Amino acid sequence: MSEHIMPASVYVLIFAILVALTLLTVGVSFIPLAGVWHVVVGMGIALIKGSLVVLFFMHAVHSPKITWLVIGAAVVWLMILLVLTLADYMTRGLIPHLPGH
Amino acid sequence: MSSEGVVLTSEARQTLDGTLLVRHRLEEQYADLEQQHETAAFGMWVFLATEVMFFGVLFLGVEAYHYMYPEAFEAASEKLNWVIGGINTLVLLLSSLTAVLAVHYSKLGDRRRVMICLGVTALLGVVFLCFKGLEYYDDYVDKLIPGWSFDDSEWVREEGLKPVQVPHVKLFLLFYWIMTGLHGLHVIIGIVAMLVMLELARRKHFSPTYYSPIDVTALYWHFVDIVWIFLLPTLYLMGTHK
Numbered sequence: 170m171s172e173h174i175m176p177a178s179v180y181v182l183i184f185a186i187l188v189a190l191t192l193l194t195v196g197v198s199f200i201p202l203a204g205v206w207h208v209v210v211g212m213g214i215a216l217i218k219g220s221l222v223v224l225f226f227m228h229a230v231h232s233p234k235i236t237w238l239v240i241g242a243a244v245v246w247l248m249i250l251l252v253l254t255l256a257d258y259m260t261r262g263l264i265p266h267l268p269g270h
Numbered sequence: 271m272s273s274e275g276v277v278l279t280s281e282a283r284q285t286l287d288g289t290l291l292v293r294h295r296l297e298e299q300y301a302d303l304e305q306q307h308e309t310a311a312f313g314m315w316v317f318l319a320t321e322v323m324f325f326g327v328l329f330l331g332v333e334a335y336h337y338m339y340p341e342a343f344e345a346a347s348e349k350l351n352w353v354i355g356g357i358n359t360l361v362l363l364l365s366s367l368t369a370v371l372a373v374h375y376s377k378l379g380d381r382r383r384v385m386i387c388l389g390v391t392a393l394l395g396v397v398f399l400c401f402k403g404l405e406y407y408d409d410y411v412d413k414l415i416p417g418w419s420f421d422d423s424e425w426v427r428e429e430g431l432k433p434v435q436v437p438h439v440k441l442f443l444l445f446y447w448i449m450t451g452l453h454g455l456h457v458i459i460g461i462v463a464m465l466v467m468l469e470l471a472r473r474k475h476f477s478p479t480y481y482s483p484i485d486v487t488a489l490y491w492h493f494v495d496i497v498w499i500f501l502l503p504t505l506y507l508m509g510t511h512k
Contacts, residue, residue: 174377175374177374180367180370180374183367184364184366184367187366188363191356191359191360191363191502194502194503194507195352195502195507195510198352198503199510201511202511205337207507208333208336208503211503211504211507212500212504214503215500215502215504218496218499219499219500222366222495222496222499223492223496225370226366226367226369226370226488226495227488227489227493228373232311235308235312236311236312236315239316239318240315240319243318243322243323246319246322246323247323247326250323250326250327250330251326251330254330255330255333255334258334258337258338259337
């Protein structure tokens with residue numbers, strides 16, 4: 170941590186990329202896309218932006234392994250929450266309704 | 271590093287305060303400053319991991335119900351002010367830049383720039399809240415507050431929704447109020463933390479070898495920024511393509 174000092178220009182560059190991605194995500198949201206694709210694209214761009222903040226602004230790139238363990242744990246638990254729950258909600262309509270059940 | 275019980279003249283105290291020994295601020299349970307710093311950062315990362323779950327479940331709720339009630343959710347999202355939401359994204363991104371620069375200049379020992387960066391970060395947080403207040407007032411005028419300022423029949427008449435879909439609109443708006451409200455609370459806490467760091471920096475509390483509090487506060491601030499990065503497409507941009 171303390172031994173790694175990135176030049177300030179790196180932070181400005183990351184900021185510029187984040188602004189560009191913000192404009193991109195707003196722009197894309199106005200394009201007509203089918204169904205769930207808006208969520209996929211919007212979340213995809215947000216994921217890239219979030220990763221840039223974690224890696225460079227929060228200095229994860231130069232952090233000890235224990236920090237990566239926490240990041241990994243957070244991501245894995247979040248995935249359990251999202252994937253298992255959405256696997257339920259998004260597949261409910263696949264089974265036809267049977268009268269009497 | 272406590273000097274309790276030690277009698278010092280104010281002159282001797284001033285001299286001692288200027289020594290590297292006092293400025294190090296190493297607590298006795300740590301082997302060295304690096305271990306102390308890593309421990310502090312680790313604590314904040316663990317806290318942020320719990321915050322991921324805290325906000326994650328709300329994002330999951332929005333997306334699951336969006337999947338179930340796409341028409342009502344997108345109609346309600348379309349009413350939100352994406353311009354203010356977008357401007358606020360840029361405000362928070364800029365504040366993240368100043369927060370990371372505060373850490374950067376702490377490492378270099380540039381106290382004046384550290385104070386400027388901390389102050390600007392807190393100020394941008396206030397700017398964010400001002401835009402937020404403006405937006406909330408607009409929502410009140412536009413009747414987007416279920417239970418207080420809301421008109422069921424308007425959604426049926428003007429948006430062409432079925433009466434049975436109006437509760438779904440209210441559900442989306444409840445998510446909107448809870449998520450932006452909780453995020454706003456985090457911003458307020460972040461502003462207070464930044465101002466505390468500003469005051470400590472003013473009192474020459476930090477040095478190039480000891481700046482953990484600034485680093486940890488910046489970590490928290492960046493997390494609050496990340497939550498907003500995800501809130502923008504989730505709430506504001508869900509219905510703009512209509």
